[in-house]
Amino acid sequence: MSGAVIVAGYALRESVRRRVFVVVLLLTLLFLGLFAFATAKVFERSGSFTTGRNIGTLDTTGLVAATMLGLGMFAILFLATVLAVFLTLGAVRGDAERGLLQPLVVRPLGRTSLLLGRFAAAAAVCVAYVLAVYAATTLIVHQASGRWPDTVAGPGLALAAGSVVIVALALLGSVFLSATANGIVIFMLFGAGLVAGLMQSIADAIGSPSLGQIAHVVAIALPFEALYQAGLHALTADQSGFTGALIQLGPFGSSHAGGPLLELWTAAYVGLAGVVSAWGFARRDL
Amino acid sequence: MPPALSVTALRKDYGRTPALGGVDLEVEAGELVGLLGPNGAGKSTLVKIACGLVRASGGRAEVCGAPAGSRDARRALGYLAELFRFPGWARAEEVLFLHQRLAGSDGGAAERTALLEQVDLLHARERRVEAMSKGMQQRLGIAQALVGDPRLLLLDEPTSALDPVGRRMVRELLERLRERGVAVLLNSHLLSEVELVCDRVAILADGQVVAAGRPGDLVHAGGVEVETAGGVRRFAQATREQVPELVAALVRDGERIYGVRLLTSTLEEAYLDAVGERQEGAA
Numbered sequence: 051m052s053g054a055v056i057v058a059g060y061a062l063r064e065s066v067r068r069r070v071f072v073v074v075l076l077l078t079l080l081f082l083g084l085f086a087f088a089t090a091k092v093f094e095r096s097g098s099f100t101t102g103r104n105i106g107t108l109d110t111t112g113l114v115a116a117t118m119l120g121l122g123m124f125a126i127l128f129l130a131t132v133l134a135v136f137l138t139l140g141a142v143r144g145d146a147e148r149g150l151l152q153p154l155v156v157r158p159l160g161r162t163s164l165l166l167g168r169f170a171a172a173a174a175v176c177v178a179y180v181l182a183v184y185a186a187t188t189l190i191v192h193q194a195s196g197r198w199p200d201t202v203a204g205p206g207l208a209l210a211a212g213s214v215v216i217v218a219l220a221l222l223g224s225v226f227l228s229a230t231a232n233g234i235v236i237f238m239l240f241g242a243g244l245v246a247g248l249m250q251s252i253a254d255a256i257g258s259p260s261l262g263q264i265a266h267v268v269a270i271a272l273p274f275e276a277l278y279q280a281g282l283h284a285l286t287a288d289q290s291g292f293t294g295a296l297i298q299l300g301p302f303g304s305s306h307a308g309g310p311l312l313e314l315w316t317a318a319y320v321g322l323a324g325v326v327s328a329w330g331f332a333r334r335d336l
Numbered sequence: 337m338p339p340a341l342s343v344t345a346l347r348k349d350y351g352r353t354p355a356l357g358g359v360d361l362e363v364e365a366g367e368l369v370g371l372l373g374p375n376g377a378g379k380s381t382l383v384k385i386a387c388g389l390v391r392a393s394g395g396r397a398e399v400c401g402a403p404a405g406s407r408d409a410r411r412a413l414g415y416l417a418e419l420f421r422f423p424g425w426a427r428a429e430e431v432l433f434l435h436q437r438l439a440g441s442d443g444g445a446a447e448r449t450a451l452l453e454q455v456d457l458l459h460a461r462e463r464r465v466e467a468m469s470k471g472m473q474q475r476l477g478i479a480q481a482l483v484g485d486p487r488l489l490l491l492d493e494p495t496s497a498l499d500p501v502g503r504r505m506v507r508e509l510l511e512r513l514r515e516r517g518v519a520v521l522l523n524s525h526l527l528s529e530v531e532l533v534c535d536r537v538a539i540l541a542d543g544q545v546v547a548a549g550r551p552g553d554l555v556h557a558g559g560v561e562v563e564t565a566g567g568v569r570r571f572a573q574a575t576r577e578q579v580p581e582l583v584a585a586l587v588r589d590g591e592r593i594y595g596v597r598l599l600t601s602t603l604e605e606a607y608l609d610a611v612g613e614r615q616e617g618a619a
Binding site: 053056064148150153157159 | 384388391407411413415421422423435437438439477480
């Protein structure tokens, strides 16, 4: 375990020294600035939103706040995916091809510890990043609307768990694929997850069980998507009536709650990805 | 006490391509063994199996009595890869510090200073790797391999990027390590260097040892050269024992003798003979 801690420290130092964090911080500040500006503008005009007489009462502020937070969640998941991928995409094959890995692997720490260290460092960075940016977007929306999400911590934690899943997948890919191929695969999977989420919304809107089933299977196969959906749902878990339906059927809402099964599946999924990564790495000639 | 490196009937196949076809080799403590052979002979594969980077397809490799690749084996060795890189952002001191931690060395700053001094990099201890020349990086690689005082040192082309002064420094360092009882397996294309420093040599071709022994044993007599007033005369079949009669006969014939030189083949010639015979046999 101490070997893994040393490698994690080394990976974090590498990120700091290569100015990864500085670039991420600057770009994130830019994103948050734009998000704050857009949120303020949207709430300036949301008072003029109206509905037809026979639809029912619309909580305009709640709808706009949930939509902006959902948009923020989407952006955070995307940024966290970029971060996770770039922290891990060349961790094994990429580093071996560059000759960076061999001097480390011959040391007594062991290959599994090396993987564990890389995973821990990338996961820690992604979790901290997701929670910090989620807190910032929540504060921005609260500042503009006076509303908090129905569950404050839940959506952030779900997104953070989603980013850990992406780290585990990218690390697994790095054992078997070159850095470029791994990056492409992970972004393709990310896209597939998003498509599954949209399919789910469409299935719910048109009442198509088969389409919903397909989307559900994809979301389970790529649990970061299921976690993202669960996070979106938790934002407005207590919202009901016409406003709740409108949010849940929209692109930045979800009718699918998480739960203990999803949490268990996520833990098992990450564990399985770790086992397969360690198995593949142990058999790889360097 | 087990040998520092013991390799028995070692085989490695990359898919259907055989890289090692049953190699036997031993390196004792305090012994410096040179590994020679043409490109693709299996030298790097042998070294990589010894340090656990590559899995053998058959046979046995042990480092100080422990199976190659095991934690105990890795604890006993230092390794410099042919193609290696340290992170460009790290300083020389940091590279060594990281490897000290990974190797479990408690040598601290004193060990780092001593290692940098041995490879003549003390002045560059705060320099980033990306600001170092290739030769400096290779010297840092050698210092890294020595972290934790290994009992077996596996060096894969350690002087390929070094100038003559750097090569001499490495030779002297290897001699000091031998005096301390460290076993060294030196994989190199520089035959003259191997001849100068190694106790024994193993020549690999097509994944098999085709010649092995002391450099002096591998070379063979090449006749006698006699410098006379009429020019240099060469007696290709003459041996050392025949020199007195040869000189006497020349003097009897009225020749004036200015010098006599025994001719022996170089390691390079022995290498080319061994590898050439193999290639002719294969053809």
